[in-house]
Amino acid sequence: MSEQVSKSGTPLGPIGTKVLFENEHIRVWAIELPPKGHQPLHEHHLPYLIVPISEGKSVMKWEDGRSRELVDVPGDIKYRDTGGGPHELFNLEDTKLHTVLVEIKGAEKPS
Numbered sequence: 001m002s003e004q005v006s007k008s009g010t011p012l013g014p015i016g017t018k019v020l021f022e023n024e025h026i027r028v029w030a031i032e033l034p035p036k037g038h039q040p041l042h043e044h045h046l047p048y049l050i051v052p053i054s055e056g057k058s059v060m061k062w063e064d065g066r067s068r069e070l071v072d073v074p075g076d077i078k079y080r081d082t083g084g085g086p087h088e089l090f091n092l093e094d095t096k097l098h099t100v101l102v103e104i105k106g107a108e109k110p111s
Contacts, residue, residue, distance in 0.1 A: 006041060006063055006086040013040035016101050026102055031089075033058075033097040039089040046103040050078045053098040062087040072099060 004012040016029025016039075027046075033039055041063065052072035061067045063086040091097040 004043075006043065008063060010041055010063065010086070012086060013042045015042055015044065015103065020100070025105055027105065029101040029103070031097070031099040031101055033089065033091040035091065035094045035096060037091045037097065041086050041088050043086045044080070044082050044084065044103075046105060047079070047081050048104060049102040050080065051100040051102065052076060053100060054096060056095060056097045057092040058097060059090050059092060060087050061090065072097065 006012055014029075016031040018030050019027060020030050021028040031039065052074050054072065055074060056072045058070045058072065059067055060070060062084070069092075
């Protein structure tokens with residue numbers, strides 16, 4: 001498998017820290033960022049659910065310059081569709097950020 005790159009040619013990293021579970025329907029990732037940690041540029045090709053495990057604040061920064069501050073509250077599950085473009089995630093807290101991300105397979109948008 002060849003390395004994925006963004007439209008600008010920047011290498012793309014994985015969606016999360018590690019895969020916790022995967023079958024033909026879903027892929028479940030752990031996302032764990034240390035205090036003030038950073039998740040490298042990545043892109044979502046499947047719709048997904050965000051399941052915060054810890055409280056915290058982070059900022060999502062897209063390759064095109066957009067940014068959005070996020071507030072994680074355990075139990076506050078969010079659905080996100082594909083198509084947002086390559087982005088990075090920065091933990092703004094002095095504590096570890098822990099989230100579970102569930103990709104929904106078979107829900108790809110037709111080309």
